[in-house]
Amino acid sequence: MDLVTVKGLSKRYGGIVALSEATFSARAGEVHALLGENGAGKSTFIQILSGAVQHDGGSILVDGQDYRPANPDAAQARGIAAVFQELSLIPDLSVEQNIWFRHEPRTFLRTINRAEMRRMTLALLDKYKFPTLRPEQELRRLTLAERQIVEIAKGLAKDPRILILDEATSALPAREAEWLLKLTRQLAAEGRLVIFISHRMAEVRAIADRLTIFRNGSTIAVHEANAVSDNEIVTQMIGRHLDRLYPERIATATDRIALSVKGFSSGSRLSGVDFALREGEVLGVGGLQGHGQRELFQSLFGASKASGSIELWGKPVSIGNPRQALIGKDGIALVPEDRRGQGLLLTKSVRENLTLSVIRRFTENGLLSRQKEAALVKEMVDFLRIKAGTPEQLAGTLSGGNQQKVIFGKMLLTQARVLLLYDPTRGVDVGTKGEIFQLMRNLAAKGYAILFHSSDMPELVHVADRVLVMRNGGIAATLGGERISEASILRAAMLESEAA
Amino acid sequence: MSVAERPVEMAQRPAEMKSARLGIDWRGRALDRAPFLVACLMLALIVAIYGSLQSGVFSLDEINLDTAAAMTLMLAATGQTIVLVRGGIDLSIGGMISLGTVIAATRFTDDPSTVALWALVILAIGFLIGAFNGLLISLLKLQPFLVTLATWSILNGVAMIILPTDGGSVPGWWVSFGYAQLFGLTSPVWMLLALLLFWWWFRATRVGVTIQATGSNEKSAFLSGVSITRVNVITYGLSGLFAAGAALYLTTQTGAGSPTIGKDYILPSVAAAVIGGVSLFGGRGHLAGTLIGAFVLTLIGNLVFVLHVSSYWQPVASGVILLLSVLASSVAEKAARNRVQ
Numbered sequence A: 001m002d003l004v005t006v007k008g009l010s011k012r013y014g015g016i017v018a019l020s021e022a023t024f025s026a027r028a029g030e031v032h033a034l035l036g037e038n039g040a041g042k043s044t045f046i047q048i049l050s051g052a053v054q055h056d057g058g059s060i061l062v063d064g065q066d067y068r069p070a071n072p073d074a075a076q077a078r079g080i081a082a083v084f085q086e087l088s089l090i091p092d093l094s095v096e097q098n099i100w101f102r103h104e105p106r107t108f109l110r111t112i113n114r115a116e117m118r119r120m121t122l123a124l125l126d127k128y129k130f131p132t133l134r135p136e137q138e139l140r141r142l143t144l145a146e147r148q149i150v151e152i153a154k155g156l157a158k159d160p161r162i163l164i165l166d167e168a169t170s171a172l173p174a175r176e177a178e179w180l181l182k183l184t185r186q187l188a189a190e191g192r193l194v195i196f197i198s199h200r201m202a203e204v205r206a207i208a209d210r211l212t213i214f215r216n217g218s219t220i221a222v223h224e225a226n227a228v229s230d231n232e233i234v235t236q237m238i239g240r241h242l243d244r245l246y247p248e249r250i251a252t253a254t255d256r257i258a259l260s261v262k263g264f265s266s267g268s269r270l271s272g273v274d275f276a277l278r279e280g281e282v283l284g285v286g287g288l289q290g291h292g293q294r295e296l297f298q299s300l301f302g303a304s305k306a307s308g309s310i311e312l313w314g315k316p317v318s319i320g321n322p323r324q325a326l327i328g329k330d331g332i333a334l335v336p337e338d339r340r341g342q343g344l345l346l347t348k349s350v351r352e353n354l355t356l357s358v359i360r361r362f363t364e365n366g367l368l369s370r371q372k373e374a375a376l377v378k379e380m381v382d383f384l385r386i387k388a389g390t391p392e393q394l395a396g397t398l399s400g401g402n403q404q405k406v407i408f409g410k411m412l413l414t415q416a417r418v419l420l421l422y423d424p425t426r427g428v429d430v431g432t433k434g435e436i437f438q439l440m441r442n443l444a445a446k447g448y449a450i451l452f453h454s455s456d457m458p459e460l461v462h463v464a465d466r467v468l469v470m471r472n473g474g475i476a477a478t479l480g481g482e483r484i485s486e487a488s489i490l491r492a493a494m495l496e497s498e499a500a
Numbered sequence B: 001m002s003v004a005e006r007p008v009e010m011a012q013r014p015a016e017m018k019s020a021r022l023g024i025d026w027r028g029r030a031l032d033r034a035p036f037l038v039a040c041l042m043l044a045l046i047v048a049i050y051g052s053l054q055s056g057v058f059s060l061d062e063i064n065l066d067t068a069a070a071m072t073l074m075l076a077a078t079g080q081t082i083v084l085v086r087g088g089i090d091l092s093i094g095g096m097i098s099l100g101t102v103i104a105a106t107r108f109t110d111d112p113s114t115v116a117l118w119a120l121v122i123l124a125i126g127f128l129i130g131a132f133n134g135l136l137i138s139l140l141k142l143q144p145f146l147v148t149l150a151t152w153s154i155l156n157g158v159a160m161i162i163l164p165t166d167g168g169s170v171p172g173w174w175v176s177f178g179y180a181q182l183f184g185l186t187s188p189v190w191m192l193l194a195l196l197l198f199w200w201w202f203r204a205t206r207v208g209v210t211i212q213a214t215g216s217n218e219k220s221a222f223l224s225g226v227s228i229t230r231v232n233v234i235t236y237g238l239s240g241l242f243a244a245g246a247a248l249y250l251t252t253q254t255g256a257g258s259p260t261i262g263k264d265y266i267l268p269s270v271a272a273a274v275i276g277g278v279s280l281f282g283g284r285g286h287l288a289g290t291l292i293g294a295f296v297l298t299l300i301g302n303l304v305f306v307l308h309v310s311s312y313w314q315p316v317a318s319g320v321i322l323l324l325s326v327l328a329s330s331v332a333e334k335a336a337r338n339r340v341q
């Protein structure tokens, strides 16, 4: 019998239909993938199942019994736990306090039993072979990947019968992602149901038994995983045939140097990086994770300190803080790694997010011109095809891909023509990915200079004109033209480790 | 492939993550505590100056006296600290303190059982008014600042109606509570210790952690199953309760009621907490810091007195100290943030 059966599930947010008559069913002991474009309603579905929001219509049966959780506690009581896409962690609590939050063991004084909590934490981390985490460390000191792992531990701490993973691999480096995939299979083998959401087809292929495809809030199809091709899945997800993910790569680079970096160093993470980015060029930055890519982007943007020299459009500059980096047509703009944390103000509207950092462009004689602002916002929303009810919709309620588009818009409105894109397609669905690549090439053709890092190697291979391969904080190789391939990138990235 | 056929590979622990920083991050920890340490330093400095100008500063008597002078503020600031850690602010404590003193000054008689009854009534009113604040904030989704500003005004008005001018009285034996001694320490010093003990316990309970967590990130707390309404009711209820306690204590010092006295504690209660390193953004701070902040503010008054300058210098000095602490904590916070990246 099915463990979960969902019929006619509907949910609206004001004028926006997040789910309309969605159906779903899954059995105990299977890994059930939930696929769909950004905005298809996956997270909404998960939030309903886990009690974070309530549905407007339809029915959910768990174990054949009616299920309508009023809050996340009620969901837990029925054995359902979610690893939320937006994470449900508390920055000022420690790792272990987060894992056991509200379920801490207690002493006779009703205080939290720290010794017991530590023991439980270590037992849990050991049981599922978690990557190294330090239980006493405060959450706000952790990287995004580490936080994601804590969120997973928090879900498992409830020993749920149904575990929901909402894009849990998107923030994880390759090895940890692989660990999670194996863990997922293991949990299913223990008889649990794992509902798995991911935009990475290879992962879905590797672990899913069945998959359900959502589009525009409705269920489009349910497949046995081994009975359907990637192409069919993508077509059903986006509702049209996707000819090609990667746009044609027409060389548009000129001889003009947009950004020249020499002897760029920062602590032990970056050492003597030299490169030149040309007008109209998409320059990829690759290599194994954690070899200085993040530091390079952060330092170029002025968000962390570095030494060395930078020239923008031939003029030497010193970039002390992001404001200095941003200013004007000759500036730099960054799409950051953690878009929810650094890039977007989630509680502000799409309009405000777009225009906040460039408010000066809409002022006339010191007064804000609302018309001018509205016109530019509309232009951006149309240009990027941002799917929002109105420009006043809160950024936090947009789907991941649309949030990413807002960040692009914000960046383009600064008028900076040197763009730093740090993993801009992370957690973004295939359809939107294609749009982003096309956008990058279009911008390059207009004379923008783009530095582009991706954790997904094929993206570098297919989108970049040249690729800088980083190793131990320096540039190990610069590959261009025919020499760009996954193999050549990997070889350059690992050469030294092999020799050692 | 069906579920049964698929081979299950046990998950292996991935090699250590590149970013996992092993060893204890001492500098990070020191930066976290910087605001508190700065407060301690300020207190030490003020005590040193005070001690060099006045004899007998380093005595048990002085400790007893200063604690007695600071205790009303300390009680009020304890409630305020809980609210600040929740990420809110409570201005209504001003009204509650005034209301508490006028009820006591008009209802207390020589009969201990009447006093006990009315003391309980005052505490209950404090909790209920606070709980009401919390309820309004959650249900109407209003700013704590606005809601508590309104209740402050209402409570003030009610206090005025009950006792239009300073006056009334409380029994002498009640006043003598304020300087009763046990083992050489007066009751305010024992109350101080009790407050610290309470905090140590409270912060380690689930309720305490939940309040802190909600102040740290409300959305995450909600997703973790926290009822935000309940948290607000408890948080502001406790704040009201401590304000009522402050009022009762205050009557042991003044022997009378005053419908306007409460406003003198609103901003100082916030200032004491901020000087002590409690974050105005919620999630961070400890009562020990607040109590030190309360001492700092109180001793500034003493210092101005022994320096024989106009007493108007007291708010000036308090303001400067507040600015310095805010500066110290923002510098530390920035340094801490840069470390994370």
Ligand SMILES: Nc1ncnc2c1ncn2[C@@H]1O[C@H](COP(=O)(O)OP(=O)(O)O)[C@@H](O)[C@H]1O
Pocket: A013, A016, A017, A018, A036, A037, A038, A039, A040, A041, A042, A043, A044, A045, A397, A398, A399, A400
């Ligand atoms: N709180 C909200 N307020 C308004 N609209 C929302 C809210 N949450 C989600 N939506 C909208 O509902 C749709 C589905 O979103 P979501 O479930 O997050 O999609 P997915 O997870 O598949 O990317 C999107 O159009 C999104 O903008």
Ligand SMILES: [Mg+2]
Pocket: A042, A043, A044, A085, A399, A400
């Ligand atoms: Mg989602």
